[in-house]
Amino acid sequence: MVEISASVLNVEKENSAQTFYNLETSGIDYFHIDVMDGDFVEQNTVTKMMEYINIIKQISNIPIDVHLMVKDIDEFVEYYIPFEPNRITIHYEADKQETLLEQIKKIKENKIKIGISVKPNTKIEEVFPLLPFVHMCLVMTVEPGKGGQELIPSTIEKIKRLKEYVEENQLDVDIEADGGINLQTAAQVKKAGANILVVGTALIQTENYKEMVAELKKE
Ligand code: DX5
Numbered sequence: 001m002v003e004i005s006a007s008v009l010n011v012e013k014e015n016s017a018q019t020f021y022n023l024e025t026s027g028i029d030y031f032h033i034d035v036m037d038g039d040f041v042e043q044n045t046v047t048k049m050m051e052y053i054n055i056i057k058q059i060s061n062i063p064i065d066v067h068l069m070v071k072d073i074d075e076f077v078e079y080y081i082p083f084e085p086n087r088i089t090i091h092y093e094a095d096k097q098e099t100l101l102e103q104i105k106k107i108k109e110n111k112i113k114i115g116i117s118v119k120p121n122t123k124i125e126e127v128f129p130l131l132p133f134v135h136m137c138l139v140m141t142v143e144p145g146k147g148g149q150e151l152i153p154s155t156i157e158k159i160k161r162l163k164e165y166v167e168e169n170q171l172d173v174d175i176e177a178d179g180g181i182n183l184q185t186a187a188q189v190k191k192a193g194a195n196i197l198v199v200g201t202a203l204i205q206t207e208n209y210k211e212m213v214a215e216l217k218k219e
């Protein structure tokens with residue numbers, strides 16, 4: 001069964017604690033923290049995500065899935081390690097491979113799972129050499145930088161190719177699809193091989209979170 005990682009990017013600030021509580025009781029598997037530095041992507045959510053992870057850690061034990069859309073990976077890894085997230089995902093495009101490998105090592109040394117994320121225009125084959133060193137590959141199904149976008153259809157093929165490669169090489173790598181996931185697109189990315197779905201807008205805007213999460217998880 002797929003896991004659901006709820007993106008908190010578009011959660012409204014007022015009564016955010018109530019929203020996080022409602023999400024926790026809806027059956028989600030992770031809270032997805034979208035950290036944007038205003039440099040790697042245009043938007044800056046650094047302060048908002050700092051506030052949100054503090055609130056979430058006070059009220060919930062649901063594992064945290066941190067998605068760093070940042071240039072200075074080291075600065076943000078340092079900041080988020082003390083929150084003991086389940087996983088931290090860094091972007092393939094943020095730095096050269098040797099630096100990425102150093103960050104991968106550092107995150108693992110802190111007993112945190114490591115994800116590598118690829119933007120829609122990055123060929124999935126480019127990240128293959130890093131897969132033996134990571135726990136997850138996050139395939140961006142929208143251009144990183146904001147919520148509420150439409151899934152880019154060509155990214156489905158990337159998930160399929162990634163799944164084939166992971167199976168051919170017997171790698172133990174989660175495949176996370178992130179961006180524009182709703183009931184229609186969830187079926188496509190699951191079929192392609194994603195086992196963790198990041199859902200933001202499509203979940204936050206529904207009346208009944210529990211129902212939506214159950215629908216998204218249906219085989
Ligand atoms: C976009 C973020 C995604 C996004 C998902 O840069 O990485 O996690 O917030 O939100 P929706 O589901 O609204 O596309």
Ligand code: ZN
Binds near residue numbers: 032034067178198
């Ligand atoms: Zn994300």
